[in-house]
Amino acid sequence: MTAEPLLSLRGLTVDFRLPQGVMRAVDRVSFDLAPGEVLGIVGESGSGKSQILFSLMGLLASNGTVGGQAVFQGQDLLSLRPKELDRVRGTSLSMIFQDPMTSLNPYMRVGDQLAEGLILHKGLSRSAARAEAVAMLDRVRIPDAAARARRYPHEFSGGMRQRVMIAMALLVRPALLLADEPTTALDVTIQAQVLDLMAELAREIGTAIILVTHDLGVVARLCDRVVVLYGGRIMEQGPAEALFEAPAHPYARGLLQATPRLDEALTPRLGTIPGTPRSGGAMLPGCPFEPRCPLRLPVCAQVQPALTARGGTLAACHLEAER
Amino acid sequence: MAVDRPLSTFQLQLRRFAQNRLAMLSVFVLLLIVLGCFFGPYAFPFDGEEADFDYIGAPIDFSSPHLFGTDDFGRDLLVRVLEGGQVSLTIGFLGALTAGGIGVLYGAIAGYVGGRLDGLMMRCVEILYGFPYVILVILLSLLFGGGNLALFAAIVFTLWLTPAVIVRAQAQSLTRREFVEAARAGGMTGTGIVLTHIVPNCLSVVLVYGSLLVPEVILSESFLSFLGIGIKEPQASWGNLIQTGTAAMDTDLRLLLLPGGLLAAVLLCLNFIADGLRDAFDPNDR
């Protein structure tokens, strides 16, 4: 990290009030993001990765509370007043959601949905905003964009809708794009195509991306840096190359072994991580991965390990530190 | 959590219903009213059509034999209201049960058989749906010449449509399910499949909508009796008691308030119970 970071998280914590008590979904997560950088956040479902994005956007469910700091372009997103947050969300921070089928308003023409942000935040006239919307739809390769802009979402396929979402998110030329598993709901055959399109456009505009996914293949292809999350805590983070080369944390290693690789097509069997993640793991005193860890030490259940440097990455594990 | 024996969905739903305090309170109040209406009159030495010439138009007086007084004919108001309740409640529950039953069978058959018969049957329902409901009830109760049975038939005839439509939709989706396929492959007859597989699996939907039917039937009955078309004097029903009460309300409000209040309480309870059932059986619909 050389230049001033675009986004800097310090001790981000997300709690949910539930009937059974308070559940911690994200626990003291800190990382930096440089302008134009692509960061992948990987982890299993329930690891809190999506909640990080929602908390940045101010879109947590009503029973959620957020702590810590998230400094974006010099201001703390978490302490902005609603008006200021709307300003940021409309101009320099965008998000793409998981489910393109339900994320577009079914009662509104696609072009109008794209244009309304420009009219409100950039002060464009209706016709100018529409023209920009059409141009953007064209760039995400919607065929016959001018006519398509006058159509309603249900007349688009799933892949097209997600490309519309990408167009909508990038239309305001944001400095940062948050993408929450943007392709899980899509056909496998078009997932890569949509992701590549997103990354390519973001590069052209100079937009940084935080990509939340559980697909390590996607991370390897698109991301500069990776954060591995488990039970709401960062297990390991570092440059993608270094992490894929030599993962230091047992969980990161397990994840990599559970991913099929083309160049090792003949491995007899895909690795699995035994057990299932426990919800609320972030509330245990020790390492959240301890119950499933094949290499656990007695200390793991008591003391939460800190992130320390190993090789090219930072990992939170007692094991490596003792070695 | 200790897991002894997995509860069936139905048991879970009942448990969820039992946790709804408002609904349980309503069940309790409703039970009290029902018991009061059916057994209360036996506590008095006279019945509701007997005139007591010593007490004509008597006011509320808890020390007299007529606790809530009498009407202009010297008939005991409380007993009349309770007896009226018998009529209203019986018509309400029996009516909902019958209308629901007809609707379930009709809908289950249409949904299971499908094809042209289904089209024809639903077409009939659509046409009947286009009828102004009150008009039909009024006409039919006139045709049957008034009286409990006539009123009952008229109300049932107009209220079976909605359950039929709901059950048909349910039956249609059930018909495509594997266990129905299996039953058919196993040589079960159409009638058997409808009765053993389709109808029981529609029951929770029917329960939810049926519970909404009961207040509707009661309301229809009292509405007609109020207009003088349904249950007629001297037999008491909440509708005609309210009508009598309305005529005398500027001098004596109790004739209106007692039957009106009881009717409102019953409708309220039934609506809360219906809401509770819907929440318990249909968690998506909140």
Added chain:
Amino acid sequence: MLRFIGKRLWDGGLTLAALVTLTFFVMRLAPGGPFSRSRKISPEVLANIQAAFHLDEPVWKQFARYVWGLLHLDLGPSTRFRDYSVSDLILSGLPYSLTIGFWAVVVASLVGVSLGIIGALRRNQPADYLAGLIGVVGIAVPIFVIGPLCQLVFGLKLGWLPVGGSGQGWRSLVLPVLVLSLPNIAYISRLTRSSMIETLRENYVRTARAKGLGGGRVLRAHVLRGALLPVVAYLGPATAAIITGSILIETVFAVPGIGRHFVDAALNRDYPLVMGITLLYGALLIFFNIGTDLLRGWMDPRLRHGR
């Protein structure tokens, strides 16, 4: 679009035809006749009157005669008010009924939708509970109980408004309209509240918020349309509810509208008048159902292309 309207009109016509047939034969099968209640009249006079109204003919012939008249827009003469035709009676009552019905729908929609929106936005706060209370009263207390009570309080005791009739202009309208709209306010507010809460949870509303549109604009541009669709769908059934209610309202408040005519006519076996009003109600219902469907199609593009 035109095909859709055409199909619905055709269906509506079928419904009306079925309605006419059913009503006609039910009336004739019912015991008693238009003149059976009158004071004792000599058999000769009765026969004369019967003949004048063609009641001596076989039923099928009477039916054919009626349908023939109907096709010429002739609803026939009233058997009770002998100097009036059914059309005269309907036209004399219709303005009262339409005025009350129209305002009741307006009041019910405006108040019901507002209460529902407030309830959904201020969930489990005093405003929500107040709206819920109004809903409970509207559903549990029938028109024919709350109507007389309002007459008693606002008419007799306080003397603010007339107890009934139609002689005092808008002042005579206030109570009937309010009482008639109450059950619909209750229903519409519950409907609005629950569909509003559901819509607020929709992913596309989250998208709108993510665009930084601000609460007010999210609500107006994105939430309301989806939330109001079920309410619009209820407008058809609401017409039926208003018709039902207006029969009671006109009886309770002594309004000389067609609802009251209808009850009188039914009790007195005024066959042609009953038929005429039944037809009118049926036609109104069909008309509003088609209107509702068109409005929904206009609001929801998915319905428009689905058909």
